[in-house]
Amino acid sequence: MSSSRTPVIVGIGLSDGPVAPHLDAVQHHVVAMRRALDDSGVRKADIDGYCCAGASKSSSDPDDLAPMAEYLGIDHRWLDGTMVGGSSFEFFAQHAAGAIRDGLCDTVLMTYGSDLLSRQGRTLGSKGHFGGSARVPGPAQYEAPYGNVLIGAYAMAAQRHIHEYGTTHEQLAEVAVGVREHAALNPGALYRDPITVDDVVSSRMIADPLHKLDCCVISDGGGAVVMTTAERARDLRQPPVYVLGTGGAQTHWQISEMPDFTTTAAVPAAAAAFRQAGVTPSDIDTVQLYDSFTITVLMLLEDLGFCPKGEGGRFVESGALRLGGTLPLNTDGGGLSCTHPGMRGIFLLVEAVRQLRGQAGAAQVPDAALALACGSGGWLSCIGTTILGRDGP
């Protein structure tokens, strides 16, 4: 039921990217925040809630919650630093929407910034969790001796999906090909030249069965989102985008603890979000899914209920995910071709809002009224789902 305290997103901003050597991580937060404030018309002094998560430890350090709040000068009465990897921002959306509804705060700022590419290069996926001969404490000690890499974790899920459901390399590749088509429409995307299924499956194998072009890019970048009440949104610059439903869940953290390698916590996270929003998967006009790897998208599509478990391969081959299809995916070019500075969750929210405002330019989904953003954090571990609407509940 709509009320004056219904949470709405009123501001979005992206910092410079995908290659921005002139900015460090903190500056990405700053630039994105400034642009989101300009976009919304919210005054900085009106922000009374703040959440952020930092992916990369940069040269300038306050890339953590309290130091960032201090640096930005946020006088908050509500704060959230949930850190579950790249989906932290979908968890923030859940928490912020609840806080606004409950009156714990009125206007929440969410920021992210990372200089991953310019400061660390393209090493995130293949540097091993623990290089050298360090002694590794905690649960990670049971994985550390074996030389797994980040890409290898997703590869093991893909291998199992292929085994159980007959999913093919070509079907996985189809995800990357479609998202690249959307990147071609975005001047801010890192890679824009068309690719074919054959390009993907003949690109270098990194961790079987994932090829280089099954993997997301590494970039710089930052984003910011401003959420407030429907009542306050009346005086602001942009049409409000309603936070209709949210859900977050976890199956494991380390990949070796994944209980079912072909099913993610998107199942309960989506159930909660759809129930709260009062809509079903067939009502959704566009999806912004965490495409760290092609397999991530395939499994999320199944677990979110857009197709039955095991049918993800056939679903992506149907063309539904292209512009003009029934469920255009990652209309900004996604992590696979546009931007991935280590954590991608905030970009999913930003692009969903652009679509629902009708501001997505050449990648606009006609008459988009409902968008779903779904982030995956860790190693397919923590899944956050956000359903946004052009119209109020």
Place this chain on the structure above:
Amino acid sequence: MSTADDIAASVGQRPLPLPDNVSAPYWEAAARGEVLYQECPACGQRQFYPRALCTACAAEPQWRTASGRGTVHTFTVVRQNWAEPFRELAPYVVAIVELEEGPRMMSNVTGCAPEAVHIGMPVEAYTIAVDGLGVPFWRPADTG
């Protein structure tokens, strides 16, 4: 291809565990050639990795010695790892091995070409001792 000998030679250069109150018996047992997992005396749940509680009922779990037989639940062939000493070992197999007793653990499958590894493959454990602890590895089961 990484042979078992390559693996053995590289263990000392790998990131090794920092044993703690809970994990020390696991690594000490591996130094003796055994692979341990946990079983809950209250509810019977078996689990890995070892913890101070049963994740099902919160009781204190007990150690059990695994048979050392298992199957490959899933795996990948890591072909690119910039970290030493793995850079020189690639390509090598990182697998999730399901113990005959049920729990799963990450390890390497060695002693065969990476291309020979497949889901469902029977494997057997062996351990390599280094600095007073042991690291479990797996190789194709001797079916002869």
